[in-house]
Amino acid sequence: MVFDTNISASLRCKKCGRFFLGDMSFFEMKNAGGSCIRCECGEVLMTVKSHDSKTFHVYIPCLICDKEHSFVFTWKSMPWEKVKILNCPSSSCDIAFIGGRAPIRSLTAKRKKDMQELIKLLSSS
Ligand SMILES: [Zn+2]
Numbered sequence: 001m002v003f004d005t006n007i008s009a010s011l012r013c014k015k016c017g018r019f020f021l022g023d024m025s026f027f028e029m030k031n032a033g034g035s036c037i038r039c040e041c042g043e044v045l046m047t048v049k050s051h052d053s054k055t056f057h058v059y060i061p062c063l064i065c066d067k068e069h070s071f072v073f074t075w076k077s078m079p080w081e082k083v084k085i086l087n088c089p090s091s092s093c094d095i096a097f098i099g100g101r102a103p104i105r106s107l108t109a110k111r112k113k114d115m116q117e118l119i120k121l122l123s124s125s
């Protein structure tokens with residue numbers, strides 16, 4: 001079995017408000033400066049650093065409280081094949097979804113579908 005060492009994240013840009021889905025590989029995270037996901041507008045949405053290849057530090061500039069939050073994962077707790085929701089500790093709002101490429105895409109597709117159904121429902125009534 002080929003282990004997918006890519007992590008994807010879906011989060012909202014605090015500058016332009018767009019939802020953005022980005023990927024980064026484990027090899028990029030190990031780089032000295034870490035790896036980041038950038039929105040199309042150039043804003044950095046998330047940075048991941050791993051100095052020892054065992055712990056992963058995830059930094060997210062929060063769009064709710066305007067602070068930078070950090071989350072620490074280990075190789076084991078990193079959601080390589082799942083999806084994890086990251087919350088803002090001061091408002092407990094969801095600020096990002098991180099996880100494996102496939103689960104993140106199916107989740108965002110589902111959310112998009114829910115949204116379309118909701119719009120359909122609202123416009124038909
Ligand atoms: Zn943006």
Ligand SMILES: [Zn+2]
Pocket residue numbers: 062063064065066067069088089090091
């Ligand atoms: Zn926050």
